[in-house]
Amino acid sequence: MRSFGYLLWNEWLKMFKKRSxxxxxxxxxxxxxxxxxxxxxxxxxxxxxxxxAEMALSTRGMGAMLTLLAxxxxxxxxxxxxxxxxxxxxxxxxxxxxxxxASKYVxxxxxxxxxxxxxxxxxxxxxxxxxxxxxxxGATTFSEVLRAGVxxxxxxxxxxxxxxxxxxxxxxxxxxxxxxxxMIVAESLAVQLLARYSWSKYLxxxxxxxxMYDGGAGSVFPGMSLMFSIxxxxxxxxxxxxxxxxxxxxRDVA
Amino acid sequence: MNGSYAPAEREAHGGAGNAAMAVSETxxxxxxxxxVTKAIGNRKIVDGLTFDIYRGEVxxxxxxNGAGKTTTIRMIVGLIEMTSGDVFxxxxxxxxxxxxxxxxxxxxxxxxxxxxxxSGYDNLRQYQRMAEGxxxxxxxxxxxxxxxxxxxxxxxRAYSLGMRQRLGIAQAxxxxxxxxxxxxxxxxxxxxxxxxxxxxxxxIAKEExxxxxxxxxxxxxxxxxxxxxxxxxxxxxxxxxxxxxxSADNVQQQVMISLRVNDVELAQQTAKLHQGIQVLDAQPDxxxxxxxxxxxxxxxxxxxxxxxxxxxYRIEECKSSLEDEFLKWTGGNRIA
Numbered sequence: 153m154r155s156f157g158y159l160l161w162n163e164w165l166k167m168f169k170k171r172s173x174x175x176x177x178x179x180x181x182x183x184x185x186x187x188x189x190x191x192x193x194x195x196x197x198x199x200x201x202x203x204x205a206e207m208a209l210s211t212r213g214m215g216a217m218l219t220l221l222a223x224x225x226x227x228x229x230x231x232x233x234x235x236x237x238x239x240x241x242x243x244x245x246x247x248x249x250x251x252x253x254a255s256k257y258v259x260x261x262x263x264x265x266x267x268x269x270x271x272x273x274x275x276x277x278x279x280x281x282x283x284x285x286x287x288x289x290g291a292t293t294f295s296e297v298l299r300a301g302v303x304x305x306x307x308x309x310x311x312x313x314x315x316x317x318x319x320x321x322x323x324x325x326x327x328x329x330x331x332x333x334x335m336i337v338a339e340s341l342a343v344q345l346l347a348r349y350s351w352s353k354y355l356x357x358x359x360x361x362x363x364m365y366d367g368g369a370g371s372v373f374p375g376m377s378l379m380f381s382i383x384x385x386x387x388x389x390x391x392x393x394x395x396x397x398x399x400x401x402x403r404d405v406a
Numbered sequence: 407m408n409g410s411y412a413p414a415e416r417e418a419h420g421g422a423g424n425a426a427m428a429v430s431e432t433x434x435x436x437x438x439x440x441x442v443t444k445a446i447g448n449r450k451i452v453d454g455l456t457f458d459i460y461r462g463e464v465x466x467x468x469x470x471n472g473a474g475k476t477t478t479i480r481m482i483v484g485l486i487e488m489t490s491g492d493v494f495x496x497x498x499x500x501x502x503x504x505x506x507x508x509x510x511x512x513x514x515x516x517x518x519x520x521x522x523x524x525s526g527y528d529n530l531r532q533y534q535r536m537a538e539g540x541x542x543x544x545x546x547x548x549x550x551x552x553x554x555x556x557x558x559x560x561x562x563r564a565y566s567l568g569m570r571q572r573l574g575i576a577q578a579x580x581x582x583x584x585x586x587x588x589x590x591x592x593x594x595x596x597x598x599x600x601x602x603x604x605x606x607x608x609x610i611a612k613e614e615x616x617x618x619x620x621x622x623x624x625x626x627x628x629x630x631x632x633x634x635x636x637x638x639x640x641x642x643x644x645x646x647x648x649x650x651x652x653s654a655d656n657v658q659q660q661v662m663i664s665l666r667v668n669d670v671e672l673a674q675q676t677a678k679l680h681q682g683i684q685v686l687d688a689q690p691d692x693x694x695x696x697x698x699x700x701x702x703x704x705x706x707x708x709x710x711x712x713x714x715x716x717x718x719y720r721i722e723e724c725k726s727s728l729e730d731e732f733l734k735w736t737g738g739n740r741i742a
Binding site: 155159165166169171237238243244245248404405 | 480483484485486487504505506508509511513515516517518519520522523524528533535536537538577581
């Protein structure tokens, strides 16, 4: 267990030591502050502090930006080792390939979580400073902000896992990013086009946004529930991860 | 003499004699490649390759392009899966017990590649964390051994190829392996760098008793570095030879010398009168005669030449280089 901790720390340093590490955080902060400024200038009274934070975290709002940034950062975790050639040194250590890949995947999830937490904190602070605490019955509560954060984290985790697996299969950072982004764009398209078919409730796209069970904007089919979506998502994640781990374990590094 | 280097030990792996092998400590191979085969489709890139490496030995893996050197090395370190056969490192199977086998191996596969945005030290820390029981002190020890003290905290991006090679060696030595496996370690180095590398490796093999398996296409390099070569062609073992001062050629006591004389014709006739001398070649153009004879007959040959009034300007020993032999073994029509 201790050695797995060391592997995680290694993965963290590989991201952290890059000069580009802070760029996603800066972009998110800049985006939140910019949107808050625009809203307070041109649409006064349209939002309260927590309401703004919830909107910032929502995957139908600014939160989708976070998912894109997480995909860009994590698509290269495996493929960059291939393209830089460092995979050769990485895999001739006294560690199993499964353990090495698991440490990479866990770090990808941790990284996504840091983005969500960072965005949440910035959004709440900005909301409180710019719009002030909401008052009255209609105002958004803090627990709604927290739930929006959790929904965003689930949404991001699914797409990041997809990009992670794409990175293992293609060994190319570019295609992994492309596939991840394509899926996000395809999601809204598929939701519009396929909504009339009842089988589409088993598609990934119709289940990744859990906020639909909480008054969000997703389309809920008859027979779908929060538990249903969680099971469908878990099945997809399991499939992606199995494809990734089996490929990584079998692959000849030439 | 040459090929039958260690047949007894090899047979121990093939049969059910693994337990017996462990008993004879001195002769136990550090690395034992046992019938390794790699097939892609119907083509066998490496075919039933078998050889052993013992403690403190520097062994060269030679072969023409496409002979399967790199594939063999990658199978030994587990980067490529073998189709059949197995590799044992200190008795542990790479196939079944990878983690315990690989910990005795330090390797550089082709060019050493590091994370360019990290310092050399941070790169080594990565590998130190992945190995058990390697202290920070050990990092500084290997850094000193390869002479990188001054540059170790600089980013690897700024390293020259020679510095990267040294960092590669440091990385390979970090966990105190029993065997170093190097694939083309002198690739892209300048003559000074190559010499430096060779000296390091010899020093390591001698002082720390580490065995080294090195593949290279630079034959002259291999000749200077290795005590034994394993030659493969089309994935199969062609021959195993001891080289350098260990070479068995000396046993024959026959030497080949070339003489530079003023009268080739006369020299040839004089030489032919001697018993046990074979005239191999005579070139009147540049006045050289090449003969083969037992070493103790050389003075009498010189005596009779001067008695016959042949003027001798130069006597040189013609050593058959590894290159010549290599071309002989591999059929000569291909470049290594």
